Structures are given as C-alpha cells and as structure tokens.
Amino acid sequence: xxxxxxxxxxxxxxxxxxxxxxxxxxxxxxxxxxxxxxxxxxxxxxxxxxxxxxxxxxxxxxxxxxxxxxxxxxxxxxxxxxxxxxxxxxxxxxxxxxxxxxxxxxxxxxxxxxxxxxxxxxxxxxxxxxxxxxxxxxxxxxxxxxxxxxxxxxxxxxxxxxxxxxxxxxxxxxxxxxxxxxxxxxxxxxxxxxxxxxxxxxxxxxxxxxxxxxxxxxxxxxxxxxxxxxxxxxxxxxxxxxxxxxxxxxxxxxxxxxxxxxxxxxxxxxxxxxxxxxxxxxxxxxxxxxxxxxxxxxxxxxxxxxxxxxxxxxxxxxxxxxxxxxxxxxxxxxxxxxxxxxxxxxxxxxxxxxx
Numbered sequence: 001x002x003x004x005x006x007x008x009x010x011x012x013x014x015x016x017x018x019x020x021x022x023x024x025x026x027x028x029x030x031x032x033x034x035x036x037x038x039x040x041x042x043x044x045x046x047x048x049x050x051x052x053x054x055x056x057x058x059x060x061x062x063x064x065x066x067x068x069x070x071x072x073x074x075x076x077x078x079x080x081x082x083x084x085x086x087x088x089x090x091x092x093x094x095x096x097x098x099x100x101x102x103x104x105x106x107x108x109x110x111x112x113x114x115x116x117x118x119x120x121x122x123x124x125x126x127x128x129x130x131x132x133x134x135x136x137x138x139x140x141x142x143x144x145x146x147x148x149x150x151x152x153x154x155x156x157x158x159x160x161x162x163x164x165x166x167x168x169x170x171x172x173x174x175x176x177x178x179x180x181x182x183x184x185x186x187x188x189x190x191x192x193x194x195x196x197x198x199x200x201x202x203x204x205x206x207x208x209x210x211x212x213x214x215x216x217x218x219x220x221x222x223x224x225x226x227x228x229x230x231x232x233x234x235x236x237x238x239x240x241x242x243x244x245x246x247x248x249x250x251x252x253x254x255x256x257x258x259x260x261x262x263x264x265x266x267x268x269x270x271x272x273x274x275x276x277x278x279x280x281x282x283x284x285x286x287x288x289x290x291x292x293x294x295x296x297x298x299x300x301x302x303x304x305x306x307x308x309x310x311x312x313x314x315x316x317x318x319x320x321x322x323x324x325x326x327x328x329x330x331x332x333x334x335x336x337x338x339x340x341x342x343x344x345x346x347x348x349x350x351x352x353x354x355x
Contacts, residue, residue: 003125004144005204006050007115008041009108010132011058016252019349025060027132028067030332031250032263032270033285033298033313035278036067038132043276045130046078048140053130054081054118056111062097066090071278083118107221113211124204129223131198135259136247137274143241144201153206153236154228156180157197159243163190169249170196170224172240180238185224196224197243206236246270257347260313260330264296272298280333283316307337 012026020029027038045053057064068080069090082088088096105111112119112129119127126147128140147155158172166187173182173192183196200223210227219226232238246269250256262269272285284301288294295310303309305320312329319336320326326337327344335348338355348354 003123004050004201005119005121005124005127006045006053006130006140007056007112007119007127008038008045008053008130008132009056009111010038010064011056011061011105011111012131012133017256018253020253020256020347022349023060025057025064026251028060028064029133029250029256030279030315031135031256032260032272032275033279033300033315034272034281035276037135037250038064038068039071039276039278040135040137041130041132042068042072044136044138044140046075048138049077050140051077052079052081054083054115056083056105056115058105058111062093066093069093081118083115086118107225108223109211109214109219109227110221112207112223113215113221116208116211120204120208126201127204127207128199128201133251134198134247134249135270136197136243137245137270138199138243138247140199143199146241147201147239150239151237152239153203154231155201155239155241156228157199157243157247158194158240159197159247160193161195163193165255166190166193166195168251168255170198170228172196174240178240178242180232180240183224183228183232185222185229196228197247198249199243200228206231253347257330261311261328263298263313264311280316285316 010027017026029037031037065082072080084100084102085096103114105114167190171184171187171190171192172180172194175181210230214226214230248259250259272287285298287298289296293306293308297309298313300314300316302316303314306322307320307324309326312326314331315333317333318331321338323340324337325342329343330347332348332350334350336353337343341354343354
C-alpha cells in the first residue's frame with residue numbers, strides 16, 4: 001500500500017443537490033442519520049489499510065477541513081494530507097487560510113494538475129482517485145491487487161444500475177474479460193446499464209503523461225470527459241473491477257431521498273452499523289420496526305416526542321411537536337416541526353421550521 005497515492009476529490013459544489021447543497025460543500029451533505037457523504041470514502045480507505053489520503057478540496061473548503069480535523073484526525077495508522085494546507089490544525093486554521101494562495105481549479109483533472117507535487121511523490125507507482133460524494137462500503141485492497149496483477153494502465157470500478165439513471169454517469173461497456181470497450185460520459189440515450197463507479201486506479205507514470213499531453217490541448221479538464229477517453233482512444237489497457245455490493249451516487253435531491261428510503265426497505269441497502277458514525281456520535285441512533293408511536297424508522301435517543309413517526313429518518317437535535325405527524329420523510333439536525341404540522345414525503349434541512 002505504501003507505493004499507492006490515494007487522492008480524494010472533495011471540491012464539488014453540488015449544484016444538482018439544490019437546497020441540500022446550499023452554503024456547504026457537497027461532501028458535507030449528511031446521510032443516513034449518522035454521517036456525511038465524505039465519511040464513506042474515508043472510512044473505506046481507513047478500513048482498507050491505506051496509510052494516507054490526499055484531500056483535494058475547493059468549494060467552501062475551510063468548513064470541510066475544519067470538520068475533518070475534528071473527526072478524522074489522529075486515527076492509528078491513518079492520516080490526511082491537506083495539500084497546500086498541510087500542517088493545518090484547528091488552532092491555526094484561520095492563519096493558514098490567510099497565508100495560502102491557490103490557483104483556480106476547473107475540473108477533476110485540473111485539480112490533479114494543480115496538485116502534482118503532492119501526488120507524484122518519489123516511489124509512487126499508482127494513483128487511486130476517489131470521489132467524496134458516494135455512499136458505499138468497499139475494500140480498495142482487492143481492486144489495487146487486481147490492477148497491479150493485470151498490468152493495466154488504468155482500472156475503473158463499475159456497477160450496473162437502472163437504465164433510466166445511466167444518463168447521470170459515465171456509461172461503460174466491457175468485454176467478458178473486463179476490458180473496457182467504450183466509455184461515454186453522461187450519455188443522452190444510454191445503451192448500457194453499466195456505469196463508472198468513480199473509483200479509478202492509474203499507473204502513475206501513465207496518468208502523469210496524459211495530464212501533460214492533454215493540458216496542451218483544448219480540453220475540458222475532466223477525468224471522465226478527457227483522460228479516460230484519451231487513454232481508450234490510444235489503445236491503453238483499461239480494466240474494469242466490479243462493485244458487487246451497494247454503491248450509490250446521491251447527487252440529486254431525488255436520489256438522495258430515494259437512498260434514505262432504501263435504508264428502511266424490507267431489504268435495507270445499509271444498516272446503521274454499516275455506516276461511519278461521525279455526525280454527533282454521542283447521540284445514539286436506533287432502527288425501530290414498530291414500537292409505540294414509531295414505525296419503520298431510524299430515530300435518535302434525543303427524539304422523545306409522542307408524535308407518530310412512520311417510514312422516516314430523524315437526525316439528532318430535531319424538535320418535533322407532540323401534535324405533529326411525520327411520514328416518509330428525512331429530517332436533518334436542528335429542524336423544528338411545530339404545532340400540528342404534517343410532514344409527508346419531504347426533506348427538512350437543518351434549522352427548517354414547519355408549523
């Protein structure tokens with residue numbers, strides 16, 4: 001693991017998430033009642049035995065870095081590298097941001113170029129690129145081993161999803177030996193139900209060469225739109241690695257809501273113990289099948305209201321009136337449901353007040 005550089009792209013603005021992404025980076029969007037989106041990739045890296053993750057942040061990065069310093073710091077055998085902010089602490093965060101000047105980054109590949117000195121360090125043979133806005137549990141070790149055994153210039157993760165959603169992702173086609181045959185970013189008319197799961201491992205020397213070559217062209221500065229198609233067009237060996245367990249990009253309000261409801265299905269996609277507990281961890285959560293006023297919901301120990309709650313996920317520090325009704329909804333921390341309000345098929349943001 002020492003010869004691989006793990007890079008976590010966490011600069012997303014999250015425009016497709018509409019109000020959920022307001023005033024926060026997309027990786028900081030809460031999920032499952034227990035964590036934030038970025039916690040899944042970090043937890044996977046930690047559990048896979050990767051010693052370090054290089055964070056490439058951008059939008060609202062002070063808020064994101066502060067959160068990571070509070071939550072993911074000082075874990076045994078694991079560290080975060082903050083690129084140009086390396087050495088930052090909770091005590092010097094304001095002073096560090098006052099002195100660091102950064103160039104504008106315009107795309108995922110551009111983020112790699114602007115941070116080459118942190119990525120292509122001596123002895124690095126492979127670069128694994130992760131995204132900070134996907135929900136999944138995964139052992140990266142198996143994928144790294146397969147990549148190295150194959151001798152491929154690039155290995156990409158893939159998964160099958162409903163055809164109607166393929167247009168939101170990179171569509172891939174593979175042969176029976178998992179060789180990549182075609183790659184189309186966000187196709188208008190999908191012809192395959194298989195997508196890029198946004199985890200990829202490059203041979204370091206090949207990635208560096210393609211970034212250099214493409215930077216001299218009129219490109220879109222994007223891994224999926226530029227780097228992968230260029231490698232495919234030039235005949236590089238690109239392998240696919242299956243993501244057989246649950247994986248989801250919750251990058252739209254619809255998919256975010258749907259992913260929460262899937263936690264409450266007869267065959268839940270993830271259990272509470274499958275998710276990192278990083279959001280107000282001192283407050284215990286529990287799944288309730290049916291008890292008193294609560295039916296098929298995830299609630300917290302600080303949720304002591306007698307109001308009926310059904311098929312919903314109630315985050316910590318939520319205030320619910322005894323006369324209110326909650327159905328099929330996601331209530332984020334700090335929201336207030338007052339009086340006789342009926343919340344049905346809704347997402348309430350932090351500090352929303354409904355009466």
